[in-house]
Amino acid sequence: MKTCRVVKILFRILPVRAWKGNALERHINRCQSCRASLALREEARDYVQKPDELIASDSIWPAVEASIKTDPQALGRRAYPFARLLKPIIGIAALAGVLLLIFVQSKPPRPTDNSRPVTLTEDFRLDSVEAWGKPAQALVYQARDSQIMVIWVK
Amino acid sequence: MDERVVVKRCLEGDIACFRQIVLSHKAPLMAAALTILGNRQDAEDICQETFIQAYRHLSSFDSGRNLRAWLYTILYRRCLNVAKRKKRFAKVLDRLRSAPGAWIPSPDSRPASLAALPSGFYEALSPRERTVLSLWVNEGYTAVEIAAILGCPPGTARYHLFIVRKKIRVMTEKTRENLPSR
Numbered sequence: 001m002k003t004c005r006v007v008k009i010l011f012r013i014l015p016v017r018a019w020k021g022n023a024l025e026r027h028i029n030r031c032q033s034c035r036a037s038l039a040l041r042e043e044a045r046d047y048v049q050k051p052d053e054l055i056a057s058d059s060i061w062p063a064v065e066a067s068i069k070t071d072p073q074a075l076g077r078r079a080y081p082f083a084r085l086l087k088p089i090i091g092i093a094a095l096a097g098v099l100l101l102i103f104v105q106s107k108p109p110r111p112t113d114n115s116r117p118v119t120l121t122e123d124f125r126l127d128s129v130e131a132w133g134k135p136a137q138a139l140v141y142q143a144r145d146s147q148i149m150v151i152w153v154k
Numbered sequence: 155m156d157e158r159v160v161v162k163r164c165l166e167g168d169i170a171c172f173r174q175i176v177l178s179h180k181a182p183l184m185a186a187a188l189t190i191l192g193n194r195q196d197a198e199d200i201c202q203e204t205f206i207q208a209y210r211h212l213s214s215f216d217s218g219r220n221l222r223a224w225l226y227t228i229l230y231r232r233c234l235n236v237a238k239r240k241k242r243f244a245k246v247l248d249r250l251r252s253a254p255g256a257w258i259p260s261p262d263s264r265p266a267s268l269a270a271l272p273s274g275f276y277e278a279l280s281p282r283e284r285t286v287l288s289l290w291v292n293e294g295y296t297a298v299e300i301a302a303i304l305g306c307p308p309g310t311a312r313y314h315l316f317i318v319r320k321k322i323r324v325m326t327e328k329t330r331e332n333l334p335s336r
Contacts, residue, residue, distance in 0.1 A: 052181070
């Protein structure tokens with residue numbers, strides 16, 4: 001099959017079918033050899049089923065009618081007036097969600113009271129410890145980033 | 155009767171009017187389904203389903219649009235689903251057939267009524283390309299009209315049409331070359 005080199009290049013360089021189609025259309029209108037390499041409508045008739053030659057089955061309408069009659073409320077029941085808007089709405093909502101997520105993630109964490117380091121001298125003081133009525137020795141443990149304090153008395 | 159009036163009367167519950175729609179569009183839809191699927195039983199089922207779905211969604215039909223093109227849109231989507239299902243099923247069958255000791259008869263999906271279509275047609279063209287071909291030949295639709303049915307940009311429809319016409323030309327030339335040797 002003789003094909004113009006332009007067509008081969010177009011097929012190779014253009015990544016999207018729609019672009020290829022539009023470029024091909026423009027090219028074929030000018031290129032005689034490319035136009036000659038395409039089948040005409042008359043030629044293609046042998047490759048499709050033709051409605052006028054086809055004896056369409058008579059069973060189609062009875063089956064359709066039976067289905068409609070068994071469910072008379074079917075007419076318009078599934079018509080969603082906002083069905084066309086559904087896709088754009090979902091798209092906008094998804095985009096808004098992603099933007100919100102990015103905004104939340106990019107925000108630096110605000111220092112809270114909980115994250116403030118506790119200093120023993122400020123909030124906690126132990127003057128004396130007694131165990132079973134006798135003075136005892138107290139040991140105070142606190143992990144560096146924890147607010148839990150363990151007091152060991154002996 | 156004007157198509158808009160027929161649709162309006164259908165929406166008012168006149169089943170006889172819907173029958174008129176079915177009778178006037180069933181042959182072209184059946185031809186398209188047969189070209190796409192290559193199986194009469196499947197094509198009949200798809201046509202029935204198309205009309206039932208059209209009846210259910212008739213209130214969403216835009217009266218400014220061509221009714222047949224709208225029916226073709228429904229038909230095309232259903233045909234594509236069937237073709238995908240069949241492809242998956244064929245893969246499973248092939249795997250089973252290749253298993254040792256398994257015997258499964260090869261499916262004869264082409265009834266005798268379709269023998270008129272040239273051999274190699276179903277192998278050479280994808281379901282989408284067969285749809286484009288059927289719409290282009292039988293209805294005389296342009297790439298823009300085909301794109302609206304397929305739900306793709308007009309450029310994509312042009313691309314498919316180009317590929318289909320090229321393949322058909324190749325098949326025709328091969329057939330011509332083979333003729334004198336017979």
